[in-house]
Amino acid sequence: MNLKEYLSARIARVEAALERWVPAETVAPQTIHRAMRYSLFAGGKRIRPVLCMGAAEALGAAPAGIEDAACTLEMIHTYSLIHDDLPALDNDDLRRGRPTNHVVFGEAMAILAGDSLLTLAFEVLGKLPGASEPVRAKLVAELATASGTVGGMIGGQVHDIEGERQTPTAELLEAIHRAKTGALLRVSVRMGAIYAGATAEQLDALTRYGEHMGLAFQIVDDVLDVEESSETLGKTAGKDQAQQKITFPAVYGLEQSKAMAEQERLAAHAALDPFGDAAAPLRELADFIVKRKA
Amino acid sequence: MNLKEYLSARIARVEAALERWVPAETVAPQTIHRAMRYSLFAGGKRIRPVLCMGAAEALGAAPAGIEDAACTLEMIHTYSLIHDDLPALDNDDLRRGRPTNHVVFGEAMAILAGDSLLTLAFEVLGKLPGASEPVRAKLVAELATASGTVGGMIGGQVHDIEGERQTPTAELLEAIHRAKTGALLRVSVRMGAIYAGATAEQLDALTRYGEHMGLAFQIVDDVLDVEESSETLGKTAGKDQAQQKITFPAVYGLEQSKAMAEQERLAAHAALDPFGDAAAPLRELADFIVKRKA
Numbered sequence: 001m002n003l004k005e006y007l008s009a010r011i012a013r014v015e016a017a018l019e020r021w022v023p024a025e026t027v028a029p030q031t032i033h034r035a036m037r038y039s040l041f042a043g044g045k046r047i048r049p050v051l052c053m054g055a056a057e058a059l060g061a062a063p064a065g066i067e068d069a070a071c072t073l074e075m076i077h078t079y080s081l082i083h084d085d086l087p088a089l090d091n092d093d094l095r096r097g098r099p100t101n102h103v104v105f106g107e108a109m110a111i112l113a114g115d116s117l118l119t120l121a122f123e124v125l126g127k128l129p130g131a132s133e134p135v136r137a138k139l140v141a142e143l144a145t146a147s148g149t150v151g152g153m154i155g156g157q158v159h160d161i162e163g164e165r166q167t168p169t170a171e172l173l174e175a176i177h178r179a180k181t182g183a184l185l186r187v188s189v190r191m192g193a194i195y196a197g198a199t200a201e202q203l204d205a206l207t208r209y210g211e212h213m214g215l216a217f218q219i220v221d222d223v224l225d226v227e228e229s230s231e232t233l234g235k236t237a238g239k240d241q242a243q244q245k246i247t248f249p250a251v252y253g254l255e256q257s258k259a260m261a262e263q264e265r266l267a268a269h270a271a272l273d274p275f276g277d278a279a280a281p282l283r284e285l286a287d288f289i290v291k292r293k294a
Numbered sequence: 295m296n297l298k299e300y301l302s303a304r305i306a307r308v309e310a311a312l313e314r315w316v317p318a319e320t321v322a323p324q325t326i327h328r329a330m331r332y333s334l335f336a337g338g339k340r341i342r343p344v345l346c347m348g349a350a351e352a353l354g355a356a357p358a359g360i361e362d363a364a365c366t367l368e369m370i371h372t373y374s375l376i377h378d379d380l381p382a383l384d385n386d387d388l389r390r391g392r393p394t395n396h397v398v399f400g401e402a403m404a405i406l407a408g409d410s411l412l413t414l415a416f417e418v419l420g421k422l423p424g425a426s427e428p429v430r431a432k433l434v435a436e437l438a439t440a441s442g443t444v445g446g447m448i449g450g451q452v453h454d455i456e457g458e459r460q461t462p463t464a465e466l467l468e469a470i471h472r473a474k475t476g477a478l479l480r481v482s483v484r485m486g487a488i489y490a491g492a493t494a495e496q497l498d499a500l501t502r503y504g505e506h507m508g509l510a511f512q513i514v515d516d517v518l519d520v521e522e523s524s525e526t527l528g529k530t531a532g533k534d535q536a537q538q539k540i541t542f543p544a545v546y547g548l549e550q551s552k553a554m555a556e557q558e559r560l561a562a563h564a565a566l567d568p569f570g571d572a573a574a575p576l577r578e579l580a581d582f583i584v585k586r587k588a
Binding site: 023027028029033036079106107108111112114115122123126127133136137139140141144147150152154155158161 | 317325327414435449455
């Protein structure tokens with residue numbers, strides 16, 4: 001398979017879904033829709049939606065309307081970036097090579113734009129045209145849990161904030177990662193599987209893939225923060241160290257971190273064995289995630 | 295009926311539901327759960343959850359588990375207060391007679407506590423033990439739409455922020471109100487009706503009740519801000535005028551505003567005619583809302 005073609009076809013469907021669901025800039029109140037769109041259409045790689053679609057395809061199906069479910073992951077991811085960048089949190093001025101949301105629209109509008117994207121994600125899942133109502137309810141529960149405080153994304157952010165004042169241990173690092181970035185990557189895969197009607201066994205296998213791939217993703221993210229420039233990353237490099245964040249390089253060193261990422265990539269591949277050729281996109285995505293430079 | 299007894303019985307069920315769904319302060323990460331609970335259990339009147347339960351009861355049913363659905367309205371209401379009070383928005387230090395969330399927990403944790411309550415509301419609706427999956431999905435779509443940017447709560451907040459710089463007209467006032475407080479009050483009633491299996495006709499009638507009652511609520515809120523002290527209100531009084539907010543007294547004057555509230559109360563009563571005695575709680579609630587002093 002050609003990953004580049006695969007990605008561009010899937011991303012085009014995700015962009016179209018986002019265009020459909022997010023009110024246009026001409027819809028009142030215009031400022032909030034401009035602010036939502038500014039961060040949503042800022043050149044994100046759409047990794048989470050593509051993982052969602054890839055998981056559905058691994059089951060042999062290419063279910064209609066999956067991009068509607070997939071695009072809610074990008075809404076959640078983008079809301080978390082907008083709020084993370086706020087002065088009261090990471091206080092970052094640069095994201096994906098552009099001024100952050102609050103720099104352009106002010107803090108009040110950035111807070112509300114984040115709230116709006118979070119809310120819209122659930123509106124879309126509640127209405128999901130291509131899914132039955134039971135599937136809609138299941139996806140809502142999955143996404144909300146993965147985004148929440150207990151083992152979910154917000155919980156990870158809080159651990160992360162509080163971790164700045166704690167000794168970096170392997171246990172703390174794993175707890176932070178599993179929640180902060182791991183939960184949303186894992187649920188991306190699970191949502192695709194649920195949308196496509198996975199059996200319990202299939203869902204388990206794809207969840208294992210999601211966990212290993214998610215861990216690889218975070219390790220590589222931490223390594224890139226050390227090794228790459230702000231220009232390449234499109235966001236402030238070296239911030240982890242400056243803020244004394246607990247990272248894989250800080251706990252394991254750079255070389256061991258890279259070896260761990262490779263190990264996780266292979267474990268992710270192994271979890272896909274039952275799915276044969278239909279899982280080729282998920283395999284290539286795991287490779288892409290480990291080899292990316294930004 | 296005895297409204298006081300009715301309220302205390304319903305509120306007890308809502309408090310119990312909130313206790314069940316919101317992680318305890320001993321659950322990690324503890325800070326965020328403390329912050330969520332600080333604002334959630336701050337002596338709110340639980341008007342929205344009680345309206346939800348009252349609407350279900352107006353249909354002759356007292357469906358089991360309705361308090362789980364009802365308590366999500368309090369989560370959304372509380373998240374909106376926490377974010378509204380932030381320095382970047384209304385910058386308020388006092389709420390329900392206590393220091394606001396960010397004063398106690400810091401801005402970062404207040405932003406995340408709001409995000410968490412918003413997320414948890416949808417987690418609860420997605421899992422709603424007493425409802426079928428189709429009802430869960432419908433409630434998610436209803437609540438998200440009412441909380442969103444187009445005619446919903448966030449849209450109203452944005453109109454409100456932008457309205458501070460505009461001429462106060464009756465049209466602008468109505469648009470702000472309908473979205474900012476009206477949408478959530480209206481959906482409180484609708485969610486109860488949907489949970490209880492309302493017909494389209496019943497849902498329409500209860501929605502009309504919700505709209506008139508919601509308008510009465512906002513007019514009275516604006517009047518209280520002018521007439522009552524901060525001590526009575528438990529929040530800073532006279533802020534609307536200080537911030538040049540568009541309010542009913544500003545557009546219509548105090549006396550005409552009070553007459554309008556009374557008119558809306560009567561219209562709310564009229565919408566309940568088809569439900570007979572079963573709607574007695576909703577009638578009393580509309581009266582209570584118009585006659586309250588805080």
